[in-house]
Amino acid sequence: MTDDKLYTKKQDEWRAEFEALCKRCGKCCGIEQDPCSNLVISPDGRYTCKIYEDRLGPQKTVSGKAFTCVPINEVINKGMPHSSCGYMTLNDR
Numbered sequence: 001m002t003d004d005k006l007y008t009k010k011q012d013e014w015r016a017e018f019e020a021l022c023k024r025c026g027k028c029c030g031i032e033q034d035p036c037s038n039l040v041i042s043p044d045g046r047y048t049c050k051i052y053e054d055r056l057g058p059q060k061t062v063s064g065k066a067f068t069c070v071p072i073n074e075v076i077n078k079g080m081p082h083s084s085c086g087y088m089t090l091n092d093r
Contacts, residue, residue, distance in 0.1 A: 021086040024048060028075055028085075034061040036069065 026047030029036045
């Protein structure tokens with residue numbers, strides 16, 4: 001395997017591991033205040049973004065307020081969104 005392919009494979013594995021930490025509680029997306037209009041609840045009670053792959057950038061809340069959706073690592077770098085966040089395990093590494 002070439003270095004580029006190995007690097008890409010490792011990046012994909014890291015992304016999958018990182019995404020798996022999310023509990024899909026919706027708190028980062030404002031579920032407790034004025035949630036993103038793209039946030040939907042699945043039958044199992046977990047929240048998902050209906051435009052997840054294209055979510056970054058200008059968005060609107062349910063009430064119509066504009067905001068900018070940013071990658072979760074930017075949220076984490078400013079401090080954990082809440083104490084039960086699945087990304088809290090990153091602090092243990």
